[in-house]
Amino acid sequence: MNTQRAPSSEFRLLATPLVIFLLVFLGFPAIVNLIYSISDVSFETLRRPKITGLSNFVAVWNDSAFWQATWFSLRFGALTALLECGLGLILAIFLSPLIEKRSWLMAILMLPLMVAPALVGLMYRLVLHEFAGPVPYYLWAWFGASLSFLGPTSAFWTLIVVETLQWTPFALLLFYMAYRAIPTEVVEASAMDGARRWSLLWYIELPLMAPTIAVALLIRFIDGFRVFDNVYVLTGSGPGGSTASLSIYIYEAFFKQGAIGKAVAASVILFVVSFAVLYGLNVIASRRKGVLK
Amino acid sequence: MINALRWLVFAIAAVAMNFPIVVTLVTSLKSARELSTNPGLWVQAPTLENYFAVFQVSDRLNIFLYLFNSITVAFIGTTLAVILALPAAYAIARGKLGERTLLPFIVNLRAVPLIIFAIPLYMMFQWLALLDTRLGLGLILSIVNLPLALVILVNAIRDLPAELDEAALMDGASRTQILLRVIAPVCRPAIVTSLIFGFITAWNEFLFGLMLTTSKAVPITVGASFFFAASGGGVQWGVASAVMIVGALPPVLLGLIMYRQISGSMTAGAVKG
Amino acid sequence: MGTISLRKAGKQYGAVEIIKDLDLEIADGEFVVIVGPSGCGKSTLLRMIAGLEQTTSGQILIDGRDVTLASPVERKLAMVFQSYALYPHMTVRQNMGFGLKLAKLSTGTIKAKVDAAADTLKLTPLLDRYPKELSGGQRQRVAIGRAIVREPVGFLFDEPLSNLDAALRVDMRLEIAKLHRTLGATMIYVTHDQVEAMTLADRIVVLKDGRVMQQGTPHELYEKPANLFVAQFIGSPKMNVLPCKRNGDGLLDLSGEGIMELSLTGNAAPLQIGARPEHLSLVAPESGHCRGTVEANEYLGGTTSVFVRNPKLGLINVSAPADSAFRIGETVGIQIDSSRSSLFDHSGAAIARTSVF
Numbered sequence: 001m002n003t004q005r006a007p008s009s010e011f012r013l014l015a016t017p018l019v020i021f022l023l024v025f026l027g028f029p030a031i032v033n034l035i036y037s038i039s040d041v042s043f044e045t046l047r048r049p050k051i052t053g054l055s056n057f058v059a060v061w062n063d064s065a066f067w068q069a070t071w072f073s074l075r076f077g078a079l080t081a082l083l084e085c086g087l088g089l090i091l092a093i094f095l096s097p098l099i100e101k102r103s104w105l106m107a108i109l110m111l112p113l114m115v116a117p118a119l120v121g122l123m124y125r126l127v128l129h130e131f132a133g134p135v136p137y138y139l140w141a142w143f144g145a146s147l148s149f150l151g152p153t154s155a156f157w158t159l160i161v162v163e164t165l166q167w168t169p170f171a172l173l174l175f176y177m178a179y180r181a182i183p184t185e186v187v188e189a190s191a192m193d194g195a196r197r198w199s200l201l202w203y204i205e206l207p208l209m210a211p212t213i214a215v216a217l218l219i220r221f222i223d224g225f226r227v228f229d230n231v232y233v234l235t236g237s238g239p240g241g242s243t244a245s246l247s248i249y250i251y252e253a254f255f256k257q258g259a260i261g262k263a264v265a266a267s268v269i270l271f272v273v274s275f276a277v278l279y280g281l282n283v284i285a286s287r288r289k290g291v292l293k
Numbered sequence: 294m295i296n297a298l299r300w301l302v303f304a305i306a307a308v309a310m311n312f313p314i315v316v317t318l319v320t321s322l323k324s325a326r327e328l329s330t331n332p333g334l335w336v337q338a339p340t341l342e343n344y345f346a347v348f349q350v351s352d353r354l355n356i357f358l359y360l361f362n363s364i365t366v367a368f369i370g371t372t373l374a375v376i377l378a379l380p381a382a383y384a385i386a387r388g389k390l391g392e393r394t395l396l397p398f399i400v401n402l403r404a405v406p407l408i409i410f411a412i413p414l415y416m417m418f419q420w421l422a423l424l425d426t427r428l429g430l431g432l433i434l435s436i437v438n439l440p441l442a443l444v445i446l447v448n449a450i451r452d453l454p455a456e457l458d459e460a461a462l463m464d465g466a467s468r469t470q471i472l473l474r475v476i477a478p479v480c481r482p483a484i485v486t487s488l489i490f491g492f493i494t495a496w497n498e499f500l501f502g503l504m505l506t507t508s509k510a511v512p513i514t515v516g517a518s519f520f521f522a523a524s525g526g527g528v529q530w531g532v533a534s535a536v537m538i539v540g541a542l543p544p545v546l547l548g549l550i551m552y553r554q555i556s557g558s559m560t561a562g563a564v565k566g
Numbered sequence: 567m568g569t570i571s572l573r574k575a576g577k578q579y580g581a582v583e584i585i586k587d588l589d590l591e592i593a594d595g596e597f598v599v600i601v602g603p604s605g606c607g608k609s610t611l612l613r614m615i616a617g618l619e620q621t622t623s624g625q626i627l628i629d630g631r632d633v634t635l636a637s638p639v640e641r642k643l644a645m646v647f648q649s650y651a652l653y654p655h656m657t658v659r660q661n662m663g664f665g666l667k668l669a670k671l672s673t674g675t676i677k678a679k680v681d682a683a684a685d686t687l688k689l690t691p692l693l694d695r696y697p698k699e700l701s702g703g704q705r706q707r708v709a710i711g712r713a714i715v716r717e718p719v720g721f722l723f724d725e726p727l728s729n730l731d732a733a734l735r736v737d738m739r740l741e742i743a744k745l746h747r748t749l750g751a752t753m754i755y756v757t758h759d760q761v762e763a764m765t766l767a768d769r770i771v772v773l774k775d776g777r778v779m780q781q782g783t784p785h786e787l788y789e790k791p792a793n794l795f796v797a798q799f800i801g802s803p804k805m806n807v808l809p810c811k812r813n814g815d816g817l818l819d820l821s822g823e824g825i826m827e828l829s830l831t832g833n834a835a836p837l838q839i840g841a842r843p844e845h846l847s848l849v850a851p852e853s854g855h856c857r858g859t860v861e862a863n864e865y866l867g868g869t870t871s872v873f874v875r876n877p878k879l880g881l882i883n884v885s886a887p888a889d890s891a892f893r894i895g896e897t898v899g900i901q902i903d904s905s906r907s908s909l910f911d912h913s914g915a916a917i918a919r920t921s922v923f
Contacts, residue, residue, distance in 0.1 A: 010468040011388030014380035029413030114548035116497030123313035137332040226406035229499040456651035464665030465639030
């Protein structure tokens with residue numbers, strides 16, 4: 001019941017600044033992206049790109065480093081999302097009785113979310129440093145051995161742990177809010193029906209939290225997939241390109257190799273795939289809502 | 294019994310998740326001499342010498358500049374995002390304008406790898422002479438902040454009864470007047486939350502800072518990494534730790550003070566968006 | 567001045583017609599109550615008059631001026647909303663003066679007008695408070711005050727009392743009635759509560775599915791409902807409707823349960839007779855127009871509602887003296903005051919009766 005007679009032209013005017021801003025700062029770059037992706041261009045010929053067709057895309061497609069980075073991003077996103085949400089869910093439910101009474105506990109757990117991922121990455125350079133870092137120090141002291149945390153075999157898993165420890169609080173927070181939002185009547189009703197702790201959790205609480213769990217998994221996957229800051233400062237892309245995410249691949253193609261065409265073509269691929277996936281998800285989500293209504 | 298277990302789990306989780314921060318804080322309080330002999334988690338002779346060292350300005354390292362840059366770009370990136378998002382949010386929530394186009398597009402922006410836009414923006418900024426300027430970085434940070442600000446504000450306005458607008462219409466207010474004199478003041482908590490959120494996000498941003506600045510406009514997240522490459526003789530861990538603590542402090546303090554608002558809208562932004 | 571006319575006004579949402587070719591003439595100073603079940607379009611109609619909903623066909627005139635396309639403020643009407651819609655960040659004074667401020671009146675004028683309105687509504691001590699510091703009734707008065715200060719040509723009320731508790735509702739009803747007498751302004755009032763409609767209105771408009779079922783004074787609607795819908799909608803407790811037929815003698819046959827001596831004109835073919843509980847009385851089983859067994863008694867203080875079951879006529883509600891006592895299962899006779907009953911044909915329209923008795 002909201003179709004007021006007031007002219008929608010005034011609404012349009014109110015939305016205009018945002019739209020113009022987006023057109024300038026995203027629309028224009030998107031066009032530049034498209035043009036450069038099909039051009040032969042270098043830092044010297046920025047204003048005179050030569051259209052060459054799809055050769056940049058072919059180059060990206062045939063670049064094993066691109067596929068390695070894609071595989072890294074997918075694995076990194078999926079693993080960290082699962083770990084963060086799994087840990088976050090367990091902690092949220094298990095610690096909920098404590099946090100309910102003392103909300104400042106949540107503040108302590110949320111602290112890592114406030115620190116720049118780039119700084120956290122730098123901090124781990126200290127934490128894991130073979131001479132100055134406490135982790136190798138204690139490992140030597142207690143076990144007489146340590147790991148090369150950022151070496152070829154363990155760098156990937158080190159990064160997984162770094163990312164998981166910083167972002168588990170996000171999942172924890174979301175799940176804690178969802179857990180607290182379960183109406184007490186529902187819990188009481190199921191208790192009257194004779195549900196025990198585990199069946200309560202399995203049949204009542206988890207299903208009610210399912211939408212939040214899905215959203216958290218999605219958000220964490222996306223953030224893991226596009227990871228840049230902490231990986232970049234911790235390992236660069238090494239060792240041997242083994243920890244290059246797609247974001248880092250594009251960054252390095254552009255800044256380190258000067259391969260503008262390739263970097264831009266990879267951007268366009270990522271752009272198209274991201275938006276296709278996101279719109280697909282939106283459509284699914286709105287259909288779900290439609291069914292529920 | 295079970296409660297003791299809960300406390301134990303909490304303690305382990307808190308230490309594990311905050312471990313790098315704890316280590317960095319401890320390290321920042323150690324003298325250079327102590328560092329070479331004691332990498333452990335305790336401090337024998339706490340000292341602030343690293344902090345004094347951090348605030349020594351040299352040709353290469355100027356923490357005041359980095360902090361000033363971060364404050365400025367975060368301010369631009371935050372206020373501009375809210376200034377752009379508020380009227381648009383009103384048009385979306387009340388005018389049903391772009392509910393199926395503009396809103397999902399901007400919300401999706403939150404999920405797109407930002408590197409996609411970084412390269413053309415780099416070139417565009419080169420033409421516009423915005424590279425290595427605080428204004429340029431601030432403009433980009435406002436794009437980073439837009440999605441969440443828009444979602445928070447659209448939700449806040451949708452939660453207001455439409456009768457409020459209608460009463461103002463009967464009182465003879467135009468839509469712009471309603472926005473400025475009724476909606477904006479009533480939505481102040483949501484606006485404050487978007488500002489806090491935006492400030493933390495902008496302060497912590499790294500990628501664009503790395504790409505679009507080189508010296509004059511370097512923010513603290515990028516500037517901190519300079520300390521790791523300082524002077525030939527390897528990293529001075531005490532000083533590097535102190536700079537990280539200084540760089541992390543503003544958003545952490547803000548987050549601790551406002552964590553209730555933040556936790557509330559983090560959920561809102563995630564679930565409703 | 568404040569005459570409001572609707573000429574074949576209509577409202578469509580896509581293919582759905584909310585209001586259909588509605589004609590309504592409201593005189594200056596008249597208190598018109600629009601009443602109907604939920605979803606009948608009464609709020610939409612009010613909002614069309616206010617200018618908050620676009621009128622998709624027909625015309626709306628205020629004081630003879632076509633305002634169909636005019637903005638709300640150009641119509642010079644004021645509205646009181648169901649949720650009051652007070653501006654939460656403004657004091658009572660600022661709330662009441664907001665419209666005047668937008669109209670760029672001088673501070674002194676605004677103050678004088680707000681003070682005068684506050685005085686009328688006994689709001690003076692509350693002027694510096696915020697809405698959240700007020701009770702429901704006080705908020706309601708502020709909402710009315712906000713309407714008054716603008717000196718509108720007419721007031722629109724959208725279920726203004728439905729958020730108040732029962733006792734307060736009666737008080738506010740009286741205050742609104744008093745306000746109407748004092749200001750003498752045109753008022754249009756939407757409600758689903760027929761008691762409010764009966765007590766406040768100069769004229770009631772009964773709406774159903776976007777159409778006017780009947781309009782008239784409360785007395786007319788109560789005594790001479792134009793159709794079955796109005797008959798059952800107006801009046802509490804509800805009117806009894808009994809199936810009936812015209813017999814060969816031109817008399818009314820209550821489905822074989824009894825005969826009523828109503829002489830019917832021409833070829834009128836009533837199928838239902840409507841009789842309000844207070845127009846029925848309980849008599850000995852052998853007398854009366856029909857009979858049945860007592861199924862329940864509801865003691866209401868002033869009267870007792872006796873529910874009598876007749877196998878063919880259904881459950882009949884009879885208003886009996888408070889102290890009457892009937893056993894459950896007791897057989898009783900029912901006497902119908904035929905002079906005050908209504909007859910309806912197959913379409914539910916009332917049948918005009920020339921002679922009574």
